Amino acid sequence: MGKSHSVGTDKNNVIKLDVFYTDTFIQAPLIADEIRMATTEEIIAMKIDVVQRIGRKKDFWDLHELLYQYNISTMLFLHQRRYPYTHDQELILNNLINFLFADDDFDPICLRGKYWEFINEDFVDAVKVHKP
Secondary structure (H helix, E strand, O other): OOOOHHHHEEEEEEEEEEEEOOOOOOOOEEEEEEEEEOOOOHHHHHHHHHHHHOOOOOOHHHHHHHOOOHHHHHHHHHHHHOOOOOOOOOHHHHOOOOOOHHHOOOOOHHHHOOOHHHHHHHHHHHHHHHOO
């Protein structure tokens, strides 16, 4: 039911923009210039949901960017709150350190100079901290 657009100057400099989302938010939306947007916490829950099903590199990359502001416990809490009927904590934790599918995915262009191998290591460490 949503609508996606590619926004950018050419095929090498483009991002995907979703402009409509039908699921109910767990938090009030951010509103800027009369445009309703999901909060960072909503996006974390959505990204964790994708990882629960099958993680793509871009989802790991996005979650990694937030890993220093939101620990794994908080990310799991947000997912459980948004998706209480499908939340599977053990599956999520296992998928956060299982990179087999994502390893074959394309590498996002990272303007912060991050490398996939280091992102993997950071998630392994973060999951270890969560479940010692």
